[in-house]
Amino acid sequence: MISEPPVPQTSVLAVASHVGKQLSRLLLTDYLYSNVGNKIAVFVLQSLGCDVAALNTVQFSERATVLAPLTNTCNHTGYRQWKGTRVTAQEITDLWDGLKQSYLDRFDMMLSGYVPGAAAVEAVGNIAKELKEKSQAKPGSFFWVLDPVMGDNGKLYVADDVVPAYRGLVHLADLILPNQFEAELLSEVKITNFASLRTAIETLHSKFNLPHIVITSVSLPLSAQQATPDSSASSCTTMSVVGSTRTSTGKSRLFSITFPVFDAYFSGTGDMFAALMVVRMREAVASSCLKDKASWLSDDDVDALDLPLAKAAEKVLASMHEVLSRTCDAMQAELDAKHVEGPANEEGLSEEERAKKLHLLKSRAAELRLARNWGCLRGPTIEYRAVKLE
Amino acid sequence: MISEPPVPQTSVLAVASHVGKQLSRLLLTDYLYSNVGNKIAVFVLQSLGCDVAALNTVQFSERATVLAPLTNTCNHTGYRQWKGTRVTAQEITDLWDGLKQSYLDRFDMMLSGYVPGAAAVEAVGNIAKELKEKSQAKPGSFFWVLDPVMGDNGKLYVADDVVPAYRGLVHLADLILPNQFEAELLSEVKITNFASLRTAIETLHSKFNLPHIVITSVSLPLSAQQATPDSSASSCTTMSVVGSTRTSTGKSRLFSITFPVFDAYFSGTGDMFAALMVVRMREAVASSCLKDKASWLSDDDVDALDLPLAKAAEKVLASMHEVLSRTCDAMQAELDAKHVEGPANEEGLSEEERAKKLHLLKSRAAELRLARNWGCLRGPTIEYRAVKLE
Numbered sequence: 001m002i003s004e005p006p007v008p009q010t011s012v013l014a015v016a017s018h019v020g021k022q023l024s025r026l027l028l029t030d031y032l033y034s035n036v037g038n039k040i041a042v043f044v045l046q047s048l049g050c051d052v053a054a055l056n057t058v059q060f061s062e063r064a065t066v067l068a069p070l071t072n073t074c075n076h077t078g079y080r081q082w083k084g085t086r087v088t089a090q091e092i093t094d095l096w097d098g099l100k101q102s103y104l105d106r107f108d109m110m111l112s113g114y115v116p117g118a119a120a121v122e123a124v125g126n127i128a129k130e131l132k133e134k135s136q137a138k139p140g141s142f143f144w145v146l147d148p149v150m151g152d153n154g155k156l157y158v159a160d161d162v163v164p165a166y167r168g169l170v171h172l173a174d175l176i177l178p179n180q181f182e183a184e185l186l187s188e189v190k191i192t193n194f195a196s197l198r199t200a201i202e203t204l205h206s207k208f209n210l211p212h213i214v215i216t217s218v219s220l221p222l223s224a225q226q227a228t229p230d231s232s233a234s235s236c237t238t239m240s241v242v243g244s245t246r247t248s249t250g251k252s253r254l255f256s257i258t259f260p261v262f263d264a265y266f267s268g269t270g271d272m273f274a275a276l277m278v279v280r281m282r283e284a285v286a287s288s289c290l291k292d293k294a295s296w297l298s299d300d301d302v303d304a305l306d307l308p309l310a311k312a313a314e315k316v317l318a319s320m321h322e323v324l325s326r327t328c329d330a331m332q333a334e335l336d337a338k339h340v341e342g343p344a345n346e347e348g349l350s351e352e353e354r355a356k357k358l359h360l361l362k363s364r365a366a367e368l369r370l371a372r373n374w375g376c377l378r379g380p381t382i383e384y385r386a387v388k389l390e
Numbered sequence: 391m392i393s394e395p396p397v398p399q400t401s402v403l404a405v406a407s408h409v410g411k412q413l414s415r416l417l418l419t420d421y422l423y424s425n426v427g428n429k430i431a432v433f434v435l436q437s438l439g440c441d442v443a444a445l446n447t448v449q450f451s452e453r454a455t456v457l458a459p460l461t462n463t464c465n466h467t468g469y470r471q472w473k474g475t476r477v478t479a480q481e482i483t484d485l486w487d488g489l490k491q492s493y494l495d496r497f498d499m500m501l502s503g504y505v506p507g508a509a510a511v512e513a514v515g516n517i518a519k520e521l522k523e524k525s526q527a528k529p530g531s532f533f534w535v536l537d538p539v540m541g542d543n544g545k546l547y548v549a550d551d552v553v554p555a556y557r558g559l560v561h562l563a564d565l566i567l568p569n570q571f572e573a574e575l576l577s578e579v580k581i582t583n584f585a586s587l588r589t590a591i592e593t594l595h596s597k598f599n600l601p602h603i604v605i606t607s608v609s610l611p612l613s614a615q616q617a618t619p620d621s622s623a624s625s626c627t628t629m630s631v632v633g634s635t636r637t638s639t640g641k642s643r644l645f646s647i648t649f650p651v652f653d654a655y656f657s658g659t660g661d662m663f664a665a666l667m668v669v670r671m672r673e674a675v676a677s678s679c680l681k682d683k684a685s686w687l688s689d690d691d692v693d694a695l696d697l698p699l700a701k702a703a704e705k706v707l708a709s710m711h712e713v714l715s716r717t718c719d720a721m722q723a724e725l726d727a728k729h730v731e732g733p734a735n736e737e738g739l740s741e742e743e744r745a746k747k748l749h750l751l752k753s754r755a756a757e758l759r760l761a762r763n764w765g766c767l768r769g770p771t772i773e774y775r776a777v778k779l780e
Contacts, residue, residue, distance in 0.1 A: 005762055046761040047437050103750050360493050371436040372395055 395439025
């Protein structure tokens with residue numbers, strides 16, 4: 001009755017950090033309500049058939065911000081006035097050693113997301129290095145998808161030394177998923193137009209020998225169609241991802257996919273995107289001989305639009321669009337049903353309490369609707385197609 | 391393309407404890423590999439369309455047993471020589487207060503599983519009480535599924551004072567899922583034959599006013615067919631669940647479902663069963679007016695076999711059987727592929743190390759295969775039907 005998972009047996013190590021809170025008398029807690037961080041990635045990966053080992057580390061926020069980590073809708077590191085305790089490299093290394101000691105260290109793929117602190121980033125790099133070395137005898141048997149989370153829109157939200165830490169290990173990755181700002185940080189090329197975008201990507205290919213790159217949020221006009229005055233008037237309502245798989249000589253094969261942007265912020269979209277890319281890349285190469293080639297690199301004669309990376313990105317964006325669209329509708333319904341404005345106007349609240357309550361209720365309404373929209377993850381309808389960039 | 395979730399919008403609070411380990415320098419960690427405890431319940435609930443808030447507490451085991459909690463296949467509390475730190479009631483209460491302060495305390499259902507310690511059990515009872523009181527104005531709007539985890543096969547694996555703690559709050563539950571031993575502990579009726587089984591269930595209905603009961607592991611011969619000499623020869627290979635929904639006068643309506651037992655132990659089956667019961671009970675009443683009646687209690691003229699509880703249990707056991715069957719196959723394949731015996735016979739290991747390694751590898755092979763068998767959760771084929779017990 002139900003179709004088989006899109007991927008063959010796939011064991012994924014998912015590494016990320018999320019923000020927790022230290023309550024009095026709590027030694028160790030683990031709870032989730034909002035779909036933040038690795039929880040989203042793990043659910044997406046599992047529900048599409050992957051076996052997942054989640055190597056999560058938790059950062060404490062201070063007591064003053066006790067509520068924010070639960071419900072914040074701003075970027076997961078952008079909590080109002082939090083000062084997190086840095087995750088130590090030792091923690092990550094200890095957890096990894098624990099997996100090894102238990103013989104739980106066979107992985108086909110690794111996905112790494114937000115990891116704060118240079119030493120912790122290096123610890124993640126060391127895991128990738130080990131797994132990569134173990135896979136040497138069997139090309140294509142390990143693939144690292146790295147989301148080099150550092151900042152957005154020109155603003156870092158990690159410590160300064162995280163940037164050189166990523167530059168020092170990004171050559172180990174098979175696919176990276178930076179946003180435009182993170183691509184600039186890694187490539188040291190300022191992206192202002194299509195030419196500089198191409199230069200940035202080619203620099204990433206050549207400088208770090210990076211096989212696959214997807215820049216996840218490009219708001220430049222990329223195609224002739226987009227650049228016309230007519231459509232530029234509404235340019236704020238679309239965005240593009242731009243991807244490339246290098247050739248054997250390090251040349252780029254560029255494609256873009258342009259999609260509409262929703263006028264709302266949902267936390268966890270980056271994690272959903274990354275987890276879906278893991279699944280769809282694996283799916284795209286599973287039935288071809290590419291899966292036995294190092295980094296799943298397509299032959300030089302394969303066109304940009306025929307790259308597994310382009311096929312994967314199309315499916316990923318289709319799922320993203322459907323989930324976000326349904327999340328928007330559900331959020332609107334929740335706001336309309338006065339679950340939010342009503343309670344927030346309850347009597348006896350101070351102005352500050354009212355603002356906080358409203359913020360929390362709106363945050364809840366804006367949570368990604370994943371559990372009820374599994375079909376969008378599993379079998380999305382592709383609407384936005386990859387276009388070749390030349 | 392993909393069917394809608396089996397349940398309407400359903401918000402579930404899932405409360406359980408699992409066992410963690412304290413590594414050096416680790417303040418707070420959260421990682422999973424094996425499908426233990428609440429992780430299984432959360433995945434099952436989410437993948438069938440529920441929004442889940444997981445209120446997990448973690449118990450530390452001591453350093454000496456650093457590997458066991460990751461991979462143990464024995465009962466989740468039966469780790470080799472662990473001495474856990476008791477989860478405190480305060481922890482649970484603090485987490486619940488955190489949810490309330492964040493306005494994340496609207497729930498349609500609650501599922502509670504393993505909670506060690508009397509005070510912690512009482513803390514869970516207090517949450518149920520609050521949610522139940524809030525739902526008074528709207529009958530049927532809150533439903534508590536309680537798995538009173540205390541022990542099995544005549545052996546307690548919680549502290550003695552947990553038993554009276556459960557006896558003191560079980561009247562708040564809508565559906566309980568004890569195994570045979572736990573049913574004995576709650577009812578104070580020793581179950582040795584069908585007559586005493588009936589007495590135990592009727593006692594639970596009358597003494598605690600319990601609406602719905604499913605005893606999850608009954609190995610008595612229940613039907614005429616089972617009691618014949620022929621089939622009793624193979625009686626060790628089947629087991630039954632026995633359920634009942636009380637009438638308005640406290641009478642039982644008994645049914646049983648008999649199913650084959652696999653010759654292997656898989657951890658987490660109890661959690662999978664409980665999570666599936668949550669989903670299937672909700673599904674069974676969703677389209678009827680029962681959902682607006684307190685505790686979803688069927689009218690007195692409804693026959694045992696027409697109870698939503700019986701319908702739900704049939705689907706749950708169908709899913710269980712399919713997942714366990716596929717897990718068995720996958721485990722056998724892993725054992726046959728010499729992923730286990732080979733590595734365990736590696737040179738240079740002491741006898742003790744070898745035994746430990748073999749244990750860990752076998753444990754890994756015996757993990758429930760959930761992620762790849764989502765279809766078994768979602769659309770199982772019902773093979774084992776409920777039979778009326780009179």
